Amino acid sequence: TGYMANARWYPTLMTLPNGETLVHGGVDQGHNPVGVPEIYNNGGWRSLWGANNGEITSNDEGKWFYPRDWVAPNGRVFGMTGNTMYFLDWGGDGGTQIAGYLPNKTRSHTSAAVMYQPGKILQVGGSTNGDTQAEGSRQAITVDVTSGWPQVQDVQDMGWRRVWPSATVLPNGEVLVTGGSAFENKNIDAATTAEIWNPNTRQFRKVAAAQTPRMYHSVALLLPDASVMIGGGGAPGPLTNLNSEIYYPPYLFNGGEFANRPTIGDFNVQQGYNNLQNIPFGGDVARVTLVRNGAVTHSWDAGQRFNELAFQVQGNGTVNVSFPNSPNIAPPGYYMLFFMNGAGVPSYAKIVHLDGGNGSNNGAGAAPAPNPGPVAPPAPGPIGGDVHSLIARHSGKCIDVEAASMDNGARIQQYDCNGSDAQKFRIQDTGNGNVRFQNVKSGKCIDVDAWSQDNGARLIQWDCSNGANQSAHMENGADNSKRFKFNHSNKCMDVEGPNANNNTTIHQWDCLAGAANQEFWLN
Structure with missing residues (x-):
């Protein structure tokens, strides 16, 4: 077997729908995060150069440490590191798509x-x-x-x-x-x-x-x-x-x-997708399930997953079991097959090898599905979102989460621009010209406190939702600035006063034409 391009300590390994192995994350000999995933196949490795994303594997919160990766039902790899959710595409040179924040x-x-x-x-x-x-x-x-x-x-x-x-x-x-x-x-x-x-x-x-x-x-x-x-x-x-x-x-x-258990008789344990397999049993059968064999360390079992299988009991002490129809929901590998009786008592498992190239003695195997391309997120959920600082036009100061807090309810204020993540917001399109503002540091969104419709209601950060008190219509202001009118109140984001001092509260107020304390540059 050839060597990987990078040494890795604490990476995740997982089986892809086509039977290849993906390795993702970890750190090298110098304890530097390894951002480029690699794929193993037939003794060799290839690098997914297009899937190198520092927001997914970094020292921040130890995101390189055993990324939580799974094959999703659409064939893409879905994962979570820290508070970041993402998709990883493994075809060609690979790619990533940030899918939101926890x-x-x-x-x-x-x-x-x-x-x-x-x-x-x-x-x-x-x-x-x-x-x-x-x-x-x-x-x-x-x-x-x-x-x-x-x-x-x-x-x-x-x-x-x-x-x-x-x-x-x-x-x-x-x-x-x-x-x-x-x-x-x-x-x-x-x-x-x-x-x-x-x-x-x-x-x-x-x-x-x-x-x-x-x-x-x-x-x-x-x-x-x-x-x-x-x-x-x-x-x-x-x-x-x-x-x-x-x-x-x-x-x-x-x-x-x-309790007395149902039993599973002998059958061909080399199974393919879409196979209909006749299996002898003892006792009664009320459920048939398939659980992938585990591979566990450090609170993370990259292999395990569960499938409920369709079945039909025959009159001769056998049951016809339908194995999964896609490697996207059951990637190739070894699984434990369980029968459960009406009381919910499981059998001893039979270890089954599921492989797209295997046909059973009663059913035909199906070739693994190809790796799909990127899947567009559904409307009206927020998509993408470029990162910007919001600079008040009247003061030249930045919108800021007070004390760089990670907590719900933290106040939104203006402060001298310092380039910190507490002053960076991912501006996410929620459709129809509306946006919401997700803080890069906390992963929380700018929110009008308590859904208030009153002038002076302060802005805070809160767990992101689809609420209208987190969604604002973006309008053009003077000198290439923008102003933001909240959908639930029709009031505008406003720097209290107007005041040019640090720590000034950001709240909502009646929209005023040309008001510089209601207009912000996106930097």
Whole structure:
């Protein structure tokens, strides 16, 4: 096997729909972030020079550390580093597309994330605002990319703060969350009690407690018997756990005893896409699921994903199972096939090799789908967005997030221009000549406080939404400046006073023709 173009420490490796392997992120021998992804195929490597994007892999928030990458249902690679969401295109020289920013709830490489259904991701714990040494997060979100563009939704909080947790998708499609503690690799409020998240109710429930805290370097891995091995963690630091525990989920029990399981008979485990496979079984079959074998380290399992399979029980003790129809939802590789009975008890898994070149003894394989080109995000969601400073025409000072805060509710003010990210805003097109302003440092948007329609209502930053109090119509002003009229109130962004001093509040006011304190240059 040939060498990569770059040495990499802590990169993500993943299988692409065509069976090639993508390596992304990491740092080199000098601890410099490696921005250019590479693809391995048949003993050789090629570099995706067009996919080198410093907003995705950088020292900021350790974005180079195991990028959270998945194959999306459209065949592109979707990923998250820090608070940045993106698409990575792997055809030709490659390319990237920034797809928005995560709210300050759960982010950074100290969080855990898993694709619990095709195109649907659960992320939990880690950092709230990007400071990985601060108090950890108990929050959770889902990110849905099934439409071709990410949609972020809040999830009920977990019971514990979890820095360096593990998230493991189970045979029934639920997600087990284990380990972590309140602060980065410190044995403070260690979360030994596990929680299970249900994708239908979107709720967590507390389950059994482990005997040992599991923190940095810990792992959790689904086993073929449907239990979960949880091990390691804490080194270097407060613990050196050279051990593991086995967690037996509730679905394995009938009261205080192990439940009777369905069984899977012998069949051809070399399977292709679109195959319809006849499989013998014992007991009864109410669900058939496919879970990709795990490859876990540092709170990140790049391989695992879950698929619900269609099936039809036959009258002769067999069941016809339909394997996935696309490598975009189940990339080539090894999977655990589970049968579950009416009580939700899973079988022991059969390990299946899914490959576009394999046909079964009852069905024909399909060739992998080609890599699609870039997918345009749907209207009316914000797209793209060039980064600018907003300079008040009357004072020559910049619009600024007070104290470079990362918090919801932080005041928007004017201040001497200093080139910091707290004074840079991504101006995003929301359609029909309207824009919103997303701060580069915090990822939050300029917002009229409490949806007020009154003169003097202050501007703050808040988690970005599609609210009209974050959307403004952009109009031309004097000397190539712009003014911004908020859609919910028809009032304009205005520097209070007008005042030329630092720390002057930015608020909304009746729009006044030619008012220099309502007009801003985009630098």
